[in-house]
Amino acid sequence: MTSFELINPATRSENFRGLCALGIMTKAPEPGKVKTRLTPPLTANEAAELNICFLRDLSRSIDAARKQAAARGVAIYTPVGKESAYRDTLPAEFLLIPQREGNFGERLEQAVSDLLAAGFAAVDFGAGLFGFTGTFDVAIMGEGLSRGRAAFFWAANF
Numbered sequence: 001m002t003s004f005e006l007i008n009p010a011t012r013s014e015n016f017r018g019l020c021a022l023g024i025m026t027k028a029p030e031p032g033k034v035k036t037r038l039t040p041p042l043t044a045n046e047a048a049e050l051n052i053c054f055l056r057d058l059s060r061s062i063d064a065a066r067k068q069a070a071a072r073g074v075a076i077y078t079p080v081g082k083e084s085a086y087r088d089t090l091p092a093e094f095l096l097i098p099q100r101e102g103n104f105g106e107r108l109e110q111a112v113s114d115l116l117a118a119g120f121a122a123v124d125f126g127a128g129l130f131g132f133t134g135t136f137d138v139a140i141m142g143e144g145l146s147r148g149r150a151a152f153f154w155a156a157n158f
Contacts, residue, residue, distance in 0.1 A: 004083060004090070007074065007097040009114035016119035020071040022062045023115065023125045025099070025108060026055060028082035029089065055089050063091040072120075076111040 007013075027034050035047035042050065055075075062073040075090055077083070078099040086096070097118070100110040108125070115123045 004075075004086065004092075004094060004096045006083070007095050007115070007118050009097065009117045012117065013119045016072070016121075018070055018121050020069065020122040020124055021074045021095075021115040021120040022066060022071050023074045023076050023111065023123060024055065024058055024062065025076050025104075025111065025125065026086075027051075027078055028085035029055060030082070030085065052089050055086075059090045059094060063093060066093070071124075074115065076107075076115075078107075 029048050029051040031044035031048040033048070034051040035042070036044075038047045038050065059073060059075070065071060066073055073091060073094040075086060075094055075096050076099050077086070077096055080098045083096055086094075097111070097114055099107045100114070101107070102110065112123045
């Protein structure tokens with residue numbers, strides 16, 4: 001059984017120094033809680049299984065990328081207490097950090113702040129973050145920049 005390392009943003013880790021956090025914003029893949037706009041025509045169980053397929057595909061791509069660069073895969077998840085929902089979905093090397101409260105933009109901004117505070121040099125939310133068929137990329141470079149002046153690079157192809 002996989003047990004994921006939980007990141008504590010209150011504790012800066014030297015283990016993350018020089019690394020880019022390759023992040024996925026995610027809800028625990030539970031029936032009736034994810035991909036609800038697809039029900040119907042899908043059942044709640046089918047929608048949750050589809051969500052699991054998306055998470056597996058994206059997290060495996062991230063895991064392959066981290067083997068080629070100084071990076072770690074991170075799932076920024078909600079709700080707290082549902083960490084075991086990712087056991088058979090995410091690669092064992094993934095890290096977990098809980099999302100904070102707020103709308104999606106606020107949670108995304110807080111995730112970036114938390115990952116930089118934990119010691120990562122950069123944060124990247126790669127293609128597939130929003131489930132578009134094109135790419136949507138957010139990269140935040142943190143090392144050497146103040147938290148309030150992090151550089152955001154957005155590239156969208158729809």
